[in-house]
Amino acid sequence: MMSSEKDAYIAINENNGCRVRTLLISCVTVFNNAFQLYTSMLAKRIIPCLDVRDGRVVKGINFEGLRDAGSILEQARFYNNELADELVFLDISASLESRKTTLEEVLKVSGEVFIPLTVGGGISSVERAREVFLHGADKVSVNTAAVNDPVLISRIAEKYGSQAVVVAIDIKKNGDDYLVYTHSGKNPTCYEALEWAHKVQELGAGEILLTSMDRDGTKEGYDNDILSRVSTSVHIPVIASGGAGNLEHLYDGFTKGHADAALAASIFHFRQHSILEAKEYLRERGIPVRI
Numbered sequence: 001m002m003s004s005e006k007d008a009y010i011a012i013n014e015n016n017g018c019r020v021r022t023l024l025i026s027c028v029t030v031f032n033n034a035f036q037l038y039t040s041m042l043a044k045r046i047i048p049c050l051d052v053r054d055g056r057v058v059k060g061i062n063f064e065g066l067r068d069a070g071s072i073l074e075q076a077r078f079y080n081n082e083l084a085d086e087l088v089f090l091d092i093s094a095s096l097e098s099r100k101t102t103l104e105e106v107l108k109v110s111g112e113v114f115i116p117l118t119v120g121g122g123i124s125s126v127e128r129a130r131e132v133f134l135h136g137a138d139k140v141s142v143n144t145a146a147v148n149d150p151v152l153i154s155r156i157a158e159k160y161g162s163q164a165v166v167v168a169i170d171i172k173k174n175g176d177d178y179l180v181y182t183h184s185g186k187n188p189t190c191y192e193a194l195e196w197a198h199k200v201q202e203l204g205a206g207e208i209l210l211t212s213m214d215r216d217g218t219k220e221g222y223d224n225d226i227l228s229r230v231s232t233s234v235h236i237p238v239i240a241s242g243g244a245g246n247l248e249h250l251y252d253g254f255t256k257g258h259a260d261a262a263l264a265a266s267i268f269h270f271r272q273h274s275i276l277e278a279k280e281y282l283r284e285r286g287i288p289v290r291i
Contacts, residue, residue, distance in 0.1 A: 043288045044254050045085035045261035046278055047239065048268045050075055051092045052105065052121075057269065058092070061217035069269040072105060073112055079268070080113040082275040085290060087113055088209070088263060090141065090168075091121025092184050103135045110136020118166055124148075126155050133160065141209060143168040144182040147189055147196075150203055157204030166239075167200040168209040169193060171226065178226045185213050197230045197238075205236060209263065212242035219245025219266060227257030239263050247273060247281040254287050 050057050050072060057069040069075070072089075079087050089109055091102065106119050119132050120141025129140045146153050146167055157165045170185050171178040171193045178193035191199075197208055210230055212223040222240045231238040237260035240253040244264035253259045267273050279289040 043085075043290050044259075044282065045239075046250070046275055046282075046289065047086045047088055047261050047263045048075075048079045048082075048084050048275070049088040049090060049241070049263050049265045050109075051090050051265065053092055055102075055105065069265070073108055075269065076109045076112045079275065080115060082268075083279065083291065084115055084275050085261070086116040086118060088118045088120070088141070089137075090119075103131060106132060106137060107135040120166070120168055124152070126152075126159055129156050129160065133164070139164050139166050139206075141166040141168045143170065146200065147180065147182050147191065150199065153200055153203040153205050157206070162204050162206035162236075165205050166207045166209050167205040168211065169196060169200070170211045170213055172213040173223075173226075181213060193226055194229060194233060197234055201234045201236050207237045207239060207260075208234065209239045209241055211263075215243030216241075217266060218243055219249075221245065221249040222253045222257055222259075222262075224252055224257035227253065227259055231258040231260070237261060247278055250278055251282060251285055251287065254282070 051069075052058070052072060055072065057072055057075050076087060087109075089106065091105075110117055116138040117136060118139040118141050119137040120143065122145075123129055123132060123140050123142050124145035132140050140156065142152060142156070142165070153165060153167060170181045172181055172185070172188075180189045180191040180193060180196045181187060182189060189196075193210075197210075200208065208230065210227060212226070215221065215223050220243050222243045227238070227240050238258075239261040240257050240259035241263040244250055244253070244262065244267055246267065250262045250264065253262045268275065276291070279291050282289050283291065
């Protein structure tokens with residue numbers, strides 16, 4: 001082989017080698033990104049909830065006996081700094097009082113947090129959902145309006161995507177069944193929990209927020225029986241709610257209830273535990289969380 005041909009041969013192989021190395025680096029980068037996304041999807045979420053009434057955060061027991069739990073903005077700032085995965089803002093008397101969620105409060109909260117914000121209460125139309133999104137919400141939570149007009153779920157999902165629609169399901173045990181309630185737990189419906197969960201999934205809901213009215217505020221732990229039955233029968237994420245009183249309850253919600261996320265209020269609002277403390281407790285016991 002002549003010198004010029006040899007040089008050309010070497011140059012071609014070096015060029016091919018660079019391409020191979022570049023391809024390998026690209027493949028590794030894609031794999032790492034995919035792995036991070038996969039593990040992120042597996043991570044269980046800890047979500048504090050701001051039940052709001054008359055401009056203040058409140059907390060009750062079984063949806064009754066509300067007591068003050070602090071300033072909306074102070075609690076929002078606290079959870080933003082506490083490594084909460086998301087924040088839920090529920091205007092709990094909006095549907096009961098036949099009014100809309102106060103957008104000014106939503107705007108103030110959205111300006112204080114840099115984590116996903118879900119807003120619920122009095123959202124009864126696509127236009128109202130639009131207003132809530134424009135004021136900083138990442139997701140909307142529908143409950144009473146969805147029971148009254150189930151197609152509302154589809155209309156919001158079609159316009160903004162299923163990932164932006166959370167259907168809140170408030171349930172109370174009635175014999176062997178769990179009935180769905182509306183209007184902040186005041187009005188029973190004809191729907192059984194599993195039946196309604198399947199229906200909202202079919203209509204395009206991206207998540208279910210399942211609240212046990214029997215356990216709400218009792219600190220006795222989630223109702224893992226119905227939680228597990230719902231979580232394992234639908235393919236969309238289910239958020240456990242109602243009853244968390246200690247860190248073990250969060251763990252049980254994930255392991256026994258098979259929830260994708262755990263919502264809690266009392267243990268965080270009154271500083272019984274911190275979000276970071278909860279996540280470290282869970283991670284030490286093999287539950288994947290973001291820290």
